[in-house]
Structures are given as C-alpha cells and as structure tokens.
Amino acid sequence: MSLPPLEINLKSLSKAQLLEQIVKWGEPKYRAAQIWSWLYQKGITEIDQMTNLSQSFRQMLKTQTWISKAQLKDQIQSEVDRSTKFLFRVAGGEDVETVLMPDGNRLTVCLSSQIGCAMDCAFCATGQMGFFRNLPVDGVVDQFLAIQTKLQENTDEYIRQTKFNNKRKITNVVFMGMGEPLANYQQVVSAIRILTDPDGINLSGRRITVSTVGLAPRIQQLAEEGLGCKLALSLNATTDEIRTRLMPINHRYPIREIMSAVRFWVETTGMPVTFEYVMIRGLNDSLVDAERLCRLVQNIPCKINLIPFNEIEGSDLHRPEERRVERFHRILTQHHRVAPVRYSKGRDIAAACGQLRTIYDQAGTRLSINPVPS
C-alpha cells in the first residue's frame, strides 16, 4: 500500500476525504467523526490533544499530518458598538481580516474568503486592494475557530469588557468580509459543509449567509447544493448603467440575468433572498430609484437592507443625507419587507461593509489594520 503524502493539514480534508484516509491508515471509520469533533467542536490544534485516539495512531498522525490554526496578529475594537476587527495570519502565511459583531443575543462573525478581491466595486476598500489569492477551506474555517476559542477562553480583555452573550458562542456567520465568496466557490462550499456538519461546528445553515455581487451561474449552483444557507445579493442600483459603474461585474451579469438567478434560488431552496442596497449620494438614492427597486423585486420573496455608504479613502463617492435615506426607506416599506436602515457596525474601526482593507507598504509589509482616515 502506498503511503499518503507527508504533511497533510487535517483541516484541508473534507469529511469524505478524511474517511478515505482513515481507511487507508487501517483505522475504523468512526475515527473520522472523532477527529472531526476534536478539530471543529473542541477546537484543538495539537494531535496529542485527541486523547481518545490510541498513542500509536496519534504517533502516526504526527508523522504524516498537521493542524493549521489562525494566528492573531492584531485586533481593534469599536468604541461605538463593540464590534471587533481581527487580523489573522492563516496557513500559507496570508493575512486576513475578520469582524465579530455583537447584536443583542447574536454574535455574528464576518468571514473573509479571499485575500483582496478582483470585483473592483467602486464603493469598497477591499476592491481597491486588488486580488491576491483565494483562501483555502482551512483559511476560512480557522478564522471562525480562532474567534470561537477566544470567546470560550474568555481571557481577552476586550472580549471580557464587551460581555457579548452569556454563552460566548458565535451564533451567525456572514460571508461578507474580504473577497467575493462565489468566486472561491469550492472552498467556500467546503467551509459551509464544515460549519453545518453535526460532527463539525454544527451551525444551522439558516445562520449562515453568503453575500454575492451576483455571479449568476454560481448562485444557481449554490441553490442546488442543498446547504440550507441564506443568500444575500449586493444589488446597489436599479439600472445597468449605474450598476456597471458601481460594480464592473454587471457587464458580465446584468441585472436581468441576476434577477433570474435569484428567482431560481427562491424556487429551488424555498428560501427568500436578501437584497443589499448601498446608498450613494446622487447616484442611486432618488425616489425614482426607490420606485424602480420596488418593481425589480416585485413577486420575489425577499428582504431589503439599505446601507448608507461608508466613506473610504480614495473614493469620490459620498453618503446620502439621512433624510434622503429615510424617504427612500419609507417608499420601500409601503411594498416590501425592509429592515431598519443598517448603519453598519464598526465604522469607527473601518470594519463596516466595504471598509476592510489591509494596508501594505511598497515592500509588501503589512502596516496596519487601523482605520483609514477618510
């Protein structure tokens, strides 16, 4: 029997791959569930911590496998709403930003799926970074595990001050950090399988939201995966002209095509969709836009989130006046389920929607996760 290659990161394997490996190692199949539970429910990072595995098996694992973890490099907490932005170095040496947002009894973590982003949305600081790399599945899940471990250890002064919820457990996940999750499709789907697996992290799919710019074929593919997760579509405009200006991907997948993918999502999953609408002064915030938006989403079971633009350095886009936002909101509420206007969390630490950006000097050294003055 040929031996598997050395140095397998256990967290890079899907459950089926782990099972296959266990069989190759000549161990009983139930070991897969045991290892899965150590990795994802107990959050261990050393093979010797898996105490229900025999010494000899652990020894063998140590010669052939390892366990990745996200190393905390920096963190900063909002004075306004206690959101916390973390900078982690994940396996492969990548630096990635993750945000934890407390809201009543909810503790939502906003995960990044890529280093930078290729989508180049005009309102987004991550887009200004350009695209570096896709994160592997372990790079995505390790962000979650590092924060979960921090919450449970309760040794972090920031987190103790904040108190969050009594359970100190992450309750919700949104893929709204750095990157377009559906452009890193396979790794994000694998991460959601780990997040929802009963032997894994065991979150309900309904507590996980994938937010996309509208990669129409991927939306349809995701609908057919049966993951039970929720979909948010970053719409942001009611005409192709404005949307293409704000989101160049609209050239490839114009509004009509995206809306048809969204209808497919609703029909296939039976779940409503959330439309995210970042409001930008003078571009998409008129009453005509509000009326057009109502028509666009007509007959689609949905919720609409209005997000007044969070200003970023290097952009000439501006936030609309509050009364304009409220007027827009009022029109929508006459016809649709609209959430209260979302004044994003973490604005003072540049952790709000579209503000994540790792700053590098010319030699490529990361300088700071501190807020970019706008």
Ligand code: SF4
């Ligand atoms: S909004 Fe999302 S998809 Fe667009 S550039 Fe930013 S990270 Fe990428």
